[in-house]
Amino acid sequence: MASIVYKKSYKAPPIDKMEALRYAGVRGSDRMAEAILDECIDLSAMRLSYKLAYRILDKTELPKSVTESSTGAGFLGESRSAILVMASIGMELDRLIARYERISSPHALMLSALGSERVEALVDLFEEDISSEVGELGRRFSPGYGDIPLSAQTELFRLIEPHRYIGLSLSESLLMSPSKSVSAIIPIK
Amino acid sequence: MNIIKYMKDHLLFLDGGMGTLLQERGMKPGELPERRSLSHPEDVRAIHAAYFEAGSNLVNTNTFGANSLKYSEEELEEIIAASIACARDAAAGAEHRWVALDIGPTGRVLKPYGDLDFEDAVALYRRVASLGAAHGADLIYIETMTDLYELKAAMLGVKEACSLPFFASLAFGEDGRLMTGADPLAALALAEGMGASAVGVNCSLGPRALYPVLNKLTENASIPVLFKPNAGLPHMKDGRAVFDLSCEEFATEVEAAIAMGVSAVGGCCGTTPDYIRALYERLGECKPQRKEVRKQTVVASGRGSVAFAERPILIGERINPTGKRRFKEALLNNDISYILAEGIREEECGADILDVNVGLPGIDEPSMLKRVTEELQAVVDTPLELDTSSPEAMEAALRTYNGKALINSVNGKRESLDAILPLCKKYGGVLIALTLDEEGIPESAEGRLAIAERILAEAEKYGIGKEDIIFDPLALTVSADKNAARETLRAVRLIRERLGCHTSLGISNVSFGLPARDALNSTFFISALREGLSAAIVNPFSDALMGAYHAYLALLGMDENFRGYIAYSEAHQVSESEKNAIKPDTGATEAQSVGKSSDPATDRGKASVAGGCESELERAIVKGLRQDAARLTEEELKSLSPLDVVSERIVPALNSVGSAYEAGRVYLPGLLMSAEAAKAAFEVVSSAMPKGDGRGRMPIVIATVKGDIHDIGKNIVKVLCENYGFRVSDLGKDVCPEAILEEARRTSAPLVALSALMTTTVPAMEKTVSLIHKELPGVRVIVGGAVMTEEHAKMIGADAYSKDAMGAVRYAEWLEKELGM
Structure with a gap:
């Protein structure tokens, strides 16, 4: 099957502030942290993009390191195909975080937390969107979960080459850059 | 063909x-x-x-x-x-x-x-x-x-x-x-x-x-x-x-x-x-229809560009050690953060381009200029003006520079032309050309014009067009020669009219040796703009100068809807009100550097900690009020020695926030706010200390290991350790074992703190730990980071593990006592 890579951009999904605060280590009411979060939302608003690239693959086209791991097999279950998605909110946030690390570490921390919330929200939005086309989806999972080796990332990146579509790339030590990015497999039920 | x-x-x-x-x-x-x-x-x-x-x-x-x-x-x-x-x-x-x-x-x-x-x-x-x-x-x-x-x-x-x-x-x-x-x-x-x-x-x-x-x-x-x-x-x-x-x-x-x-x-x-x-x-039958384009003078960063056109361009002068004790110290101590914070502030104040000069005796200028260029470009969007008299440093920085830089400077001396023009050709850039040569600076404007013409001719031999040259006809000190400013202004006009070239001046030179320099500088600046000056190296923190500049643009119709002027006036009002704000600590809000204010008084965890404080300063730190902490430190210094302010005010405040954090009553952002406030207090204390009398605690080397590029956790540990007075040498991220060893040796630090975020970089951490133990027996290594656990830490031979920043501080304090330091 000659499947192709699609590229999609979204408008900013609604922000779950509680979730962002949770990423920043806030586990209760903290008005000061909330105020910092609000500042960070303003600071980053014009600098985030919500882009992703995806591809629908037969189970057989997925790397063996995924399908033959017990975690991967568990997530995939009876699914015969899956969506491989790579999403990112862009490099600009990494610049902003670096900038605030120099002038205000609480803001750097909160920008990072906000970025984690943003990119997960982007993938949530994509799942909602794509399920109307391809039907019911299973839970998404990524290399590094359970016994799926992180090195599976290399193989997944080869299948999408997200650098060409959304500027996402993988370092030698398997870190994604931009840092606020997600690489995931979503089983199609 | x-x-x-x-x-x-x-x-x-x-x-x-x-x-x-x-x-x-x-x-x-x-x-x-x-x-x-x-x-x-x-x-x-x-x-x-x-x-x-x-x-x-x-x-x-x-x-x-x-x-x-x-x-x-x-x-x-x-x-x-x-x-x-x-x-x-x-x-x-x-x-x-x-x-x-x-x-x-x-x-x-x-x-x-x-x-x-x-x-x-x-x-x-x-x-x-x-x-x-x-x-x-x-x-x-x-x-x-x-x-x-x-x-x-x-x-x-x-x-x-x-x-x-x-x-x-x-x-x-x-x-x-x-x-x-x-x-x-x-x-x-x-x-x-x-x-x-x-x-x-x-x-x-x-x-x-x-x-x-x-x-x-x-x-x-x-x-x-x-x-x-x-x-x-x-x-x-x-x-x-x-x-x-x-x-x-x-x-x-x-x-x-x-x-x-x-x-x-x-x-x-x-x-x-x-x-x-x-x-x-x-x-197939079409011919290309290229547009007639007037060649422009443009510099760029990796993100945006600045064109020299109608609006005069502001070049920030603050990244320069001349006459700045704090800046010199930062350079000598490798304290890049201070330098970067200056650059960010200049950008926030409206500088279009930042001049970067790190020349100081005892500094390896090529490597320092290269490093500062790279680090600045990671955090500011403006293009840079690389400012050095060393061709070697210029090449190191130009090569690594992301974009098209301003090259400050070349001049009419043969030696300078031969060294700098080839660099401009190879790496691209816009030259700042000083109108001086082997004979010095001509007194008359005509003499400076003649040098400018010679530089243009030389540049042309390399294929460098006049759009890539900006002349600096040199602002001389008016106190040494009362006609100096007038002649420079004439030279600006002559170069503009005769050569059609852009000009730039280092404004502040004009007022050396005289009082109330801001008044001279801003008047000279505006006069030069009237003569057609295209750009100026200025102090963007000078209210008088920035006010004059924005007023000038507004009056000459170069400020659409007075947007720039109004933005300036709003920022100006904020800074005035901050200056006047001598308020007792009533839990009132404080405008943070990033704009909106927060209201920490409603934060129950911190309020209860603050309630137990003995002094205003401690309360300000606990609540994370940066400006209040700095102001109150100044007041405390009137009655306490600098070291007493540290040991009786700042450290107890940090300890109480730290304990509240460990008990889960204060969260990480709150802990960091306090650390930032303490940092502001420390800045005040250290400028009050006699030179050489450092904060005196044990040195610590900290780094994120090779292969790991995420360092937010490491930075948190660094900020906190610094605030407890430890002399932290931060090597940054993705650091190879040998560099960490070298720094530990150089600083004689008894403690090395390592962070790793990824399972794939744990081997690099292990290698670093064993190298340090082998080469520097007795030096302890503490590790942390997302992938680390107590068990992992033991496996790779680390001396200690901490799950968070407070734990690292506690360990460092314990170690210091243990070693009797």
């Missing part, structure tokens, strides 16, 4: 996609396409031949991803040789057919946001280009670049490998920017500055969606513009990938680009020989 000459009178037809055509001929998904040049050369040749037959003049070889990251040295040469041979064979037998060595991005991100070193990238491209030249390519087509820094590495590699002409083509997004946020003008400035023969747009979108970007390029480019869009957007149809534009639709959309001034057309993803045939049939 030479292709560059051919392009002057002919519309150049490029080729279309390669990947999908190879897939149609049996290439599997995930397979490396370049290998097809070896395994199926007949297929690759046939595709090139089909393009030439359809009308292409120039085809790109099947070498998009051919580089040493993907192939062994041996295979790389085979692939490049075979790929060029395929295209050559296909081109044979007809006129006006050329072969370009295709160079795509590496697919990796350059440091600091990725892990590919700039010099490694240059070497990689240098290798590919030299193979391309050796195997007979006519030119080099760098394409689909999404990061200007990588484009610079590629162009530099090509220039160092061969003398073939090169094209630079970029992939812009829907927002008209590159992935890294750069706009088309920044890309153009870089490509023109480095000497590209053409600049282009390819991939990402269909033709129509790229018109805005294309327009920006054709309206400003002094070199031809290339256009290789996709056949629209892809969708699936009957199990096949289909792009939404037909050949005819594609040709129609591309046709409109001819009138915009495009000089070469072709296609990218989804286009086939049929698309190129449709283009050729429709446009």
Whole structure:
């Protein structure tokens, strides 16, 4: 099957502030942290993009390191195909975080937390969107979960080459850059 | 015929996609396409031949991803040789057919946001280009670049490998920017500055969606513009990938680009020989319609550009040790954070460009200027003016600089011209040319004009045009010569009128030795603007000067809707009210540096901690009030010694917040707010301390290990340790074991703190721990980070583990006591 890579951009999904605060280590009411979060939302608003690239693959086209791991097999279950998605909110946030690390570490921390919330929200939005086309989806999972080796990332990146579509790339030590990015497999039920 | 000459009178037809055509001929998904040049050369040749037959003049070889990251040295040469041979064979037998060595991005991100070193990238491209030249390519087509820094590495590699002409083509997004946020003008400035023969747009979108970007390029480019869009957007149809534009639709959309001034057309993803045939049939008779472009003076960062035009440009002067004790200390102690914070503040105050000068006796200037350039570019968006008298330092910084820099400076001395002009030619840049020579600075304006003319003539020999030279006719100290300022003002006008060149002045020089310097500086500045000054090196923190500047723009109709003036007046009011705010600590709000205020008094956890405080200063730190903490520290210093302020106020405050954090009553952002407030207090304390009497606690070396580029956790540990008075030497992220060992040795630190975020970098951590234990017995290593656990830490031989920053501080305190330091 000659499947192709699609590229999609979204408008900013609604922000779950509680979730962002949770990423920043806030586990209760903290008005000061909330105020910092609000500042960070303003600071980053014009600098985030919500882009992703995806591809629908037969189970057989997925790397063996995924399908033959017990975690991967568990997530995939009876699914015969899956969506491989790579999403990112862009490099600009990494610049902003670096900038605030120099002038205000609480803001750097909160920008990072906000970025984690943003990119997960982007993938949530994509799942909602794509399920109307391809039907019911299973839970998404990524290399590094359970016994799926992180090195599976290399193989997944080869299948999408997200650098060409959304500027996402993988370092030698398997870190994604931009840092606020997600690489995931979503089983199609 | 030479292709560059051919392009002057002919519309150049490029080729279309390669990947999908190879897939149609049996290439599997995930397979490396370049290998097809070896395994199926007949297929690759046939595709090139089909393009030439359809009308292409120039085809790109099947070498998009051919580089040493993907192939062994041996295979790389085979692939490049075979790929060029395929295209050559296909081109044979007809006129006006050329072969370009295709160079795509590496697919990796350059440091600091990725892990590919700039010099490694240059070497990689240098290798590919030299193979391309050796195997007979006519030119080099760098394409689909999404990061200007990588484009610079590629162009530099090509220039160092061969003398073939090169094209630079970029992939812009829907927002008209590159992935890294750069706009088309920044890309153009870089490509023109480095000497590209053409600049282009390819991939990402269909033709129509790229018109805005294309327009920006054709309206400003002094070199031809290339256009290789996709056949629209892809969708699936009957199990096949289909792009939404037909050949005819594609040709129609591309046709409109001819009138915009495009000089070469072709296609990218989804286009086939049929698309190129449709283009050729429709446009085969067209001539390029390049626009008349007035060459502009433009500098750029990796993100944006600054043009010297009507509005005078402000160049911030604060990154310079001259006369600044705190800055000198920062340089000597490797305290880059202080320098960067100054730069960020200048940008926030409205500087368009930042001057960077780190020259100080006892400093390795080339490596320091390079490092500060790299670190500044990671956090500010403005272009930089590299300011050094050392050609060696200039080259180190220019080479690593992302964009097209201002080069400060060259002058009329033979030695200076011979050293600096070649650097400008090689790396691109706009020169600041001082009107002085072996004889010194001519007293008269006419004398300075004469030197300017000589510099222009010399630059022309290198092919550096007058648009890339800004003259500085030198502001001399008026207290030494009462006519000095007047003559400089005359020189500004003369150079502007006679040579049509831009000018810049270092304003603050004029007032040395006199009181109330702000008044002299701002009046001199405005006078020079009236004489036609294009830019000035100024202190953006000077209220008088910035006020005069914004008023000038508003009065002369250069400030649309008074937007700049009103923004200035608002910022001005805030700073005035802050100055006057001598408020008792009533839990009132404080405007943070980032604008809006927060109301920490409602935070119950902190309120209860603050309630137990003995002094106003402690309360301010507990509540994270940065400005209050600094102000209250000044007051405490009237009655307490600096060390007592630290031990009786700041440390107890941090301890109480730390305990509240450990008990889960205060969260991480709150802990950091307090750390920032304590840092502000420490700045005040350390400036009150007699020199040499440091904060005196044990030194600690901290780093994120090799391979790991995320360092937010490490930075938290650093901030907190500093606030407890430890002398922290921060090596940053992705640091090799040897560098950590070296720093531990240099500082005699009894403690090394390491952070790792990824399971894949744990081996690097283990290596670092064992190296330090072997070479420096007795030095302890504490580790932490997302992947670390107590158990892991033991396994790799670390002396201690901490799950968070407070734990690291507690361990350091314990160790200090244990060692009796």
